[in-house]
Amino acid sequence: MIKSLLYPTPVLEKFSMPRPLLVILFALFIAACGSSSDEEPSEDQTQEFDGELVIGAIPDQDPEILARNYELVADYLAEEVGVDVRFEPVTEYDAAVTAFRVGDLDLVWFGGLTGVQARLQVDGANAIAQRDIDEEFTSVFIAGTDTGIEPFDDVAGLSVVAGRTLTFGSDSSTSGRLMPQSFLSEAGVTLEDLDGESGFSGSHDATIELVEAGTFEVGALNSQVWDARVEEGTVDLDRVQVIFETPTYFDYHWVARPEIDADLETRIVAALMALDPSDPDEATILEFFGAESFIETSNENYASIEDVGREIGSIDG
Amino acid sequence: MTTAVVSAAHRRATPPARWDRRGWLVAMVVVVGWSVSSAGVNPTELVNERGWSQVSQFFRAMFSPDLSPSMVELTIRETAVTVSFALLGAALALAIGLVGGVLLTERIWSPQHGPMTRGRPGWVTTRVLFALPRSMHEVVFGLLLVNILGLDPLVAILAIGIPFGAVTSKVFAELLDDVPIAAERNLRAAGAARLTAFVFGTVPQAVGDLVSYAFYRFECSLRSAAVLGIVGAGGLGFQLALSFQSLRYDQMWTFLWALIFISGAADRWSSVVRRRRDALAAEIHLDVRRNLDGRRDGDAGTVVDDSGPVGDRFLRLSALVCALGVPVAWWWLEVDVTNLWADRARQLAGELFSDAWPPTTGPGGFAELTTDAFDTVALAVLSLAMAFAVASPLAFLARRPASRRRGPGAMIRRLAGLALRFVMLVSRSVPPPVWAFVVVFVLFPGLWPGAVALAIYNAGVLGRLQGEVLENQDSRPARTLVAGGASAPGALTFATVPAVAGRFVALGLYRWEVAIRETVIVGIVGTAGLGRRLDEQTSAFDYDGVVATILALFVVTLVVDFTSAGVRRSLR
Structure with a gap:
């Protein structure tokens, strides 16, 4: 049928095609046939660290800046820890988790939720370090100035969002989705109470744009990104304002795969903690992370994130 | 399976009982009407005029890459x-x-x-x-x-x-x-x-x-x-x-x-x-x-x-x-x-495999899956109806003229055709998720932004396929009419349009089948349906849910394929 759509001329005959092409194509096909095996997983789970440390990060801000700065991080770690280090960019939060799960990324800068998701999918993975600011991270709710929503200080004030349109950032974001949704439910607002379906803008920056444009009345995002945008002067404060800053929670952290053994892990954590603001290169790294220093962390710090994740369905089971 | 029916009918020479064209036409109008009503029709609730500045910002960047x-x-x-x-x-x-x-x-x-x-x-x-x-x-x-x-x-x-x-x-x-x-x-x-x-x-x-x-x-x-x-x-x-x-x-x-x-x-x-x-x-x-x-x-x-x-x-x-x-x-x-x-x-x-099997429908259960499936159908119908309405006239206006006539009139026509073909090229080259993002600045969230985004994309694809049909069309009937004294629009209306209408509709239906699959990539901003469901499930790594959604898409696709094959059969 499609044929008759695509071939206006009714005649169907022979076409001269070089044999080698056919041969190559068949070879390709046979090669591809090997893929359709759904065999039992092999019992052997132990994988060795292969000598090259591939680091990654969830794409939570300008990828160009991410790439440039993670090159610095990679160089720094290579020098301090004494292994080859390479940065591999990804486009989505989920992709970062999946790449970590399959072992394409060894050490990843995750958000609170993605870090938990990643650890749940890889036995023996560890949260190893975080920034000083990650102990008390916050999100902001922003709203168009024409919505008439006045800023407030109490979580209960979030009840004004009921009956409004709202967009989150990426659906796997801790500060752009998980925690805001959790605070909303603390204020008695469920997603059903919103006007229409909640939006997922895909990134913190896009959330600001969409609220500024008026497509959504309210948006929720990472307060660090908001502050940076305000400082840059790329937000029209006449059109959009902060209505609420949330209480603090644990967020971003480095998670390491089990192939990174205790010794290597210690060396990596030590290197991160030794980042020195008086060294210009190291200062750039700290500045990029928006932190004074890195500190040690552990899996237990993220137990409450895990609970919230299960509650709102971002963690399956 | 659809072909089975078709070729069996060919061979038996006595076609099985089937709807005639009028029946399908009525059905199509009903389905489009239903899709429009499920997406909402109140313009003040649909269009966000404040968003135009962001849209123009996007398009201005076109000239300063x-x-x-x-x-x-x-x-x-x-x-x-x-x-x-x-x-x-x-x-x-x-x-x-x-x-x-x-x-x-x-x-x-x-x-x-x-x-x-x-x-x-x-x-x-x-x-x-x-x-x-x-x-x-x-x-x-x-x-x-x-x-x-x-x-x-x-x-x-x-x-x-x-x-x-x-x-x-x-x-x-x-x-x-x-x-x-x-x-x-x-x-x-x-x-x-x-x-x-x-x-x-x-x-x-x-x-x-x-x-x-x-x-x-x-x-x-x-x-x-x-x-x-x-x-x-x-x-x-x-x-x-x-x-x-x-x-x-x-x-x-x-x-x-x-x-x-x-x-x-x-x-x-x-x-x-x-x-x-x-x-x-x-x-x-x-x-x-x-x-x-x-x-x-x-x-x-x-x-x-x-x-x-x-x-x-x-x-x-x-x-x-x-x-x-x-x-x-x-x-x-x-x-x-x-x-x-x-x-x-x-x-x-x-x-x-062990994560993904057996499939589960999740907390919303089967009812929610069904609602999402209907939304997906409505999304595809809306987008294709719009794409068809835009692409069909565009295909006529944008086609390469068969004759080598000169003069300012022919020149303008040629330039206009070139410009329109370029617009269609842009609309099919920009991936639908990008269109969805642009559209959502000016349309409030719901089914419409996704539908319009897919419509822009598919109008580009459809316009091109229809343009090919036109360019390969036998021009003799139209020329005969013109030689007999008919005006150019007259010849178009009575010779060319009737000759290609069936194939145009068939192409539209074929794209409708494709559009069902494409709905999964515009699930981003507040658009409902199976695509959004899939997005949420993949971000929660809920693979048994993903499989259930994929199966639902499979069923929807089969139904659409059958329907579309039925309509196309009646057009032959």
């Missing part, structure tokens, strides 16, 4: 990656199509004489097996394959090749079933085994059309490779997604221009190849006609073969470029096939 040397270099490199993905994907689709097409024909499952009996269960099973990958968008394959292969170029190649291979198989099977059976019979009579007779008697007669179709698949692959990049497979789409995330419009347009350029080049190439081949085939056909009375005559096949290596230089060159391109692309992407059966892939496939 980032052309810094490092960006240009990056763009060139990533363009090569995207083209390589598309080429290898299309090659794989062609290879699968060659084998799958044979397996899907009625002929190899039937006894030599008489209707299919014992072979039926095998044939039906094969059909269903091939229908499943057809109902899945390349992006869905990509998402699943990434879990098995990790960040590997094979992900994109397989994600394009498998679903496109299934589509190609279906098309090839239809081509094969249309081939006169005489040559095969002769071989059988001479003592050849059944499969041998089929492979050497029937298959060669349809391979040319298959290759020609593969060129069309290549242009689809290019667009698909761009979308796959957005989910992380690499190439232009990947870079586009990166600059998209931080809303660097100037960089986005650098990559979009590259996409527009390669997409335009591929479309043109594929058109020329297919037109030349059809012309060539028509010539051969005339030759055969001169020698024989009927095509179904026993010696038709032999005569064609005797006509020797017919060809035209352009076609040979194209075939050569493809033949060389495949290994070059392979090398450029550093494809390592052994990754497919590496221990890690096996282990991860096993894990994925």
